[in-house]
């Protein structure tokens with residue numbers, strides 16, 4: 144096991160040093176243009192992370208945080224153009240990232256994502272399942288079977304199937320960490336977001352069920368439940384002033400969160416600082432009023 148981990152780290156190191164797109168960290172440090180965190184080596188140095196839906200919003204912030212902590216990160220989203228833009232932006236910050244397209248509901252896409260991480264970086268230590276859809280806003284009794292199928296397929300089933308695909312790779316190298324992105328509405332369903340809220344509640348249960356089964360393989364599974372975070376996805380809740388005011392009235396801190404306020408929680412859960420935490424959900428929602 145020691146040798147396979149050492150070989151993986153050597154692969155990642157060699158890839159970084161030989162990369163023609165960016166100078167090595169050592170060269171950057173000599174030029175004095177590497178931030179102090181990179182020079183120190185972060186909490187995820189030598190780790191390999193896969194993040195779904197990571198070209199914008201919380202997923203992009205998570206990819207950046209994990210990479211800033213020293214991980215090599217595989218980004219993904221459904222759009223090739225978005226993947227290329229996000230990868231270029233993070234490489235410009237001298238972070239170790241690559242990317243591929245991945246519609247999490249398609250098995251061939253999930254397999255491509257996992258095999259890219261293994262081929263490029265030699266294994267997988269961290270999985271962040273972040274992709275989600277919400278095609279419906281209205282009374283739950285008006286939602287159709289089609290809506291439920293889509294929401295459960297992408298938000299819940301794909302999360303499970305991707306974790307199932309990644310777990311053997313984590314096992315092979317002695318363990319890993321999975322972080323599932325749920326939502327505050329999984330704990331407190333929001334009116335007009337019924338099916339989406341229920342899918343996020345299912346993820347709280349999935350976290351516990353997976354944690355139980357994967358603990359013997361030294362794989363921790365945790366969940367983060369963000370509150371109202373300023374992204375395109377949540378636009379329906381903050382682009383209209385009166386809807387925004389109504390949402391803020393339920394938040395103790397009286398403001399929306401930023402994606403990086405969630406990505407910090409995600410990197411913490413992935414790191415050894417959280418080595419005794421599994422099956423838990425961390426709520427990061429600015430304080431929910433009773």
Ligand SMILES: NC(=O)c1ccc[n+]([C@@H]2O[C@H](COP(=O)([O-])OP(=O)(O)OC[C@H]3O[C@@H](n4cnc5c(N)ncnc54)[C@H](O)[C@@H]3O)[C@@H](O)[C@H]2O)c1
Nearest residue numbers: 196199200201246247273274275326369371372374376377
């Ligand atoms: N923004 C918020 O207020 C908030 C609050 C709680 C939870 N969340 C959760 O955070 C996560 C990220 O959302 P965000 O707010 O950063 O918005 P976002 O729009 O950046 O992220 C959602 C992403 O999921 C992607 N996606 C949708 N279907 C997909 C599929 N089949 N395959 C791959 N990608 C797919 C979208 O392209 C989009 O990029 C989601 O799971 C969301 O439910 C967001």
